[in-house]
Amino acid sequence: MANEPLKLAHYRSRDAFAAYSFLAPAGIILLVFWVLPVILSLLVSFTNWHGGDTVADVEWVGLKNYRMALEDPRFYKTLWNTLNYVLWSVPLTLIVSLGVALLLSVNIRGIHFFRTAFFLPYVTAWVAISIVWSYFFQQNFGLANYFIDILNESFGFGIERLKWLNEPRGVIEMALTGVGQRLGLLDPARQIDFQNPLLEGPSLAMFAIIITSVWRDAGYFMIIFLAGLQSIDTSFYEAAQIDGAGPVGRFRYITFPLLTPVTFFCLIIAMIGAFKVFVPMLIMTPRGGPSNSTMTLVYFLYDEGFMSWRLGYASAIAYVLFIIILAVTLLQNRLLGGRVHYQ
Amino acid sequence: MLPILIIFLVLEALLWGWVLYRGFARSKWRVVGSCLAYHLLVPGAIVMMLPFYWMVATSLKDFESANQSPPTWLPIGTDYFAPPPPGFSDMAAEIEVDLPKTAGKSWEEVQSMDSVTVVSIERLGDTTAFYETPGSSLRRTRGPQWSNYVQAWMGPAKGNPDNPVTFSTYFKVSIITTVVATLGTLLTSILAAYAFAKISFPGREILFYLVLATMMVPGQVLLIPDFLILAGLPDLTFGLRWLDNYPALIVPWLASVFSIFLLRQFFMGIPDDLWDAAQIDGSSRFRYLWQIMVPLSKPALITAGIFIFLGEWNSLLWPLIVTTSPKMRTLMVGLQTFNEEMSGDFHLLMAAATIAILPVVIVFFFLQRFFVQAISRTGFK
Structure with a gap:
């Protein structure tokens, strides 16, 4: 009309x-x-x-x-921190959420209970939940170190209590050092130091925040994956079963390829969200964390803009963030865009 | 450890009972698969729920039991000895309690015990006090500390009499902001989505792509310029300021590209015949939109509404920037301030966190179906 x-x-x-x-x-x-x-x-x-x-x-x-940002070591530190956060939290969140969605799609009893249990963290506010997890990771009486104590007592692991939110060392370095010393390959007095922000991994403080974010966001992506799994036509599985495909084969050749549009969508949403992370850093590790190791781009922007009131510099950082997010989205469209259309 | 072991064994027995009962009728893989699924899902669900339990349990402890190592799992205060209250020595002449035996017993049970001569038990608020032998100290067994919630609700005001703001203020600001922003955003989105979906006008395609393009802009980029714009705007009528006031909290977020997009998709699925019929009956576009389109689009409206609501209620960065006075703090800013001022008092912080989380969790349980649908729908544009 x-x-x-x-x-x-x-x-x-x-x-x-x-x-x-x-x-x-x-x-x-x-x-x-x-x-x-x-x-x-x-x-x-x-x-x-x-x-x-x-x-x-x-x-x-x-x-x-912009030139100032390129010469500012704090800016580079921030950039690496953000990148480390994205590179660790996004795959972990997606793997956990896909795993739970696959388990729930087996058609078991109590699916509603489990779905609620896994989704509930997502509706809670970052501020509140960051306070809860900062208590969880508290060095002296937090549950995280208590669990290490239990492991030590039960299995005789002899792991040291960790400093969690106060630990600036990278997790890969710490893990390699720990294993190396245990196996006697490394001098107990020596620490591995890669001098490379991506190789040493996120600091343990950042890793604690990554655990928190996986815990909170996995439920959201689980719901999306679950909807994607339920939309796959069951006749594909029946056909595969007749052809003699086992559970692994069915996942590899039916579920995963047919799920790629959903996975791609989740990947973009998760990455954009991860680049913008700010609240858990502000609450769990005030003032940028140990050796500024949890300072992210948005935190840096907030700090420069509204704490130091350098609005010009902060705007330049905001634009760098804008360009990064734009580039990531376009790049993902370019690299993966051609491979996700199965319908 | 024993209760955990018993619960574990009961769960295993239930699972295997179910497998033996139902499993024979099913294929081998199904049985193995669902057993495996339960062994991963149950621990997973426990891990997901643990922080919530820990939050609530800690919120009912006192300072000592919240800061003890190893931590206690129960939501109770510590047993400890406190100096006797004034006038205690007179009263205490007849007091003689065998503490280990009376621990955890009710007043009636303690009175009926043979070997102890009691005495006196006093209830001090949440606290049951069992008095020990004359002249000695006083041992208290503390139950759940419900008063933590009262103390947390009073907020940092307790430490700062100049700023008498409590969580009532924070809730008021948050509820006003969220309700007005959610309804307002839905309104602007409905109007815009209808224009894009159902009216043909010059420049429709270009405008729509322009609107979609703004979705690429991360909200964090807007913080500084939006702040400067609000600071530069002239005051509203009646001397109503923009910054540190409701307009700054609400107005910049009164348009949602995501909602416009979602509603447009939904509107496009509604057949045009309805509009033709309404036109014959002499309806205006506006009336048609409100009386026909909006009631038909309830699912999409609820989806959009949930996302706007969650975003507004949980947002921290923008309210943190545009509000300075304590009486304009939203719940999240209030909680963040409380966290800064009370750092270390985890029992109070957990009570405050519970207070902040509870309303959304309650809403979630009532509207769970819609939450799940809302998110499922976003994956399939």
């Missing part, structure tokens, strides 16, 4: 008027608080705007803020 070509002109203009007035409320908000800010942010990132300044004090400094 609305697309009919033979319509009187004044009806069309009335339609257009109605459409624009319907669009106006959302449009104005989007324009003022989303589109305009993107431009304003870029402009601010080229200035030395400081919190207390009036507009007259502000100077155009060109690319100085």
Whole structure:
């Protein structure tokens, strides 16, 4: 009806008027608080705007803020921390959620109970749950170290109590050092030090936050995976069964390929979310954590922008974050986009 | 350890009983598969629920039992000796209690015991006090400390009489912000989605792609410019400020591209015949939208509403930036401040966290079906 070509002109203009007035409320908000800010942010990132300044004090400094970021060791530290967080938390979350979804799709009793149990953490606020987990990882009387004590007592492991949220050393380094010393390959006085942020892994403090985020977010992706699994036509499985495929073969050749669109969607959502992580760092490890090892890009932005009030520099960091997220999304579309269409 | 072992054995017995009862009728793989699934799912569910149990249990402890190593699993305070209250020595003349024997017994049980001469038991709030022999100290067995919740609710105000804000204030701000923002965002999204789905007008495609493109912008990029825009805007009428006030908390988030997209998809599935019929009956577009389209789109509206609600209620960064005065703190900012000021008092922090989590968990249990549907739907655009 609305697309009919033979319509009187004044009806069309009335339609257009109605459409624009319907669009106006959302449009104005989007324009003022989303589109305009993107431009304003870029402009601010080229200035030395400081919190207390009036507009007259502000100077155009060109690319100085970006150059400053490239020379700032704190910025690099932040970038590696964020990258480490993304590289560890995203695969862990997706593997756990896919695993639980697969278990629940076996059609067992009590699926509602388990689904609720795994999903419940997702509706809780990051702030509240970060407080709970910072108590869990508390060095002296937290449950995490208590479990290590129990392991030591029950199996004689002899693992040291860990410093968790106060430990700046990378987890890969710590694990290799521990195993090396136990096997007698490494001098007990020596620590492995890779001097490379990706090789040494996230700091143990960051790893504790990664555990928290896996615990919280796995349920969300589990629900999406479960919906994806339930949408796979059962006739595929019946056909495979006739052909003699075992459970592993069915997963490898039916479930996984047919699930790729959903996996791809989850991957993008999880990565974008992980690049923007901030709250657990603020609550669990105040002031950037041990040796700034849990300072992420958004935390850095918040710290520079609203603690130090260096709005120009913070805007430049915000733009770097923007470009990273954009690049990740486009790159994933490019690399994986061609391989996910099975319908 | 014994209770855990018994629970474990009972669960195993139930599982194997079920397998033996039902399993013969099924294929071999099914039985093995579901057994394996249970052995992974039950520990998994315990791990997922453990932090919640730990939070609630700790919220009912006192400082000593929350800060003891090894930790206690029960939600109770510590047994400890405290100096006798004033006037105790007069009262204590007839007191003689065999402590190990009376521990954990009720007042009636203790009175009926032969070997002890009791005495006096006093209830001090949540505390049951068993008095020991004359002149000695006083041993208290503490039950769950419900008063922690009262203390947490009073918030940091307790330590700072100049800022008499409690969690009542935080809840008020959060509820007003969330309700207004959720309803407002739904309203703007319904209008925009309807225009994109059902009205043909010049520039529709371009505008829609522009709107979709804004979804690529991470909200964190907007923090600084949005803050500057709000600071630069003139005050509203009646001297209503933007910053550190409800408008700053609500207005910038009154449009949701995700909701517009979701509702547009749903609206497009509603046949145009309805509009033709409504037009013949003389309905305006606006009336048609409210009386026909909106009631038909309840599932999509609930989906969008849940996401907007969760995002608003749980958000921390934006309220942290635009609010400065304590009376404008949202629940999350209030909790964050409480965490900073009370660090170390984990029993109170856990009580505050429970207070903050509980409303959403209750809403979740009532609307669980919709939550699951809402998230399932997002995977299939």
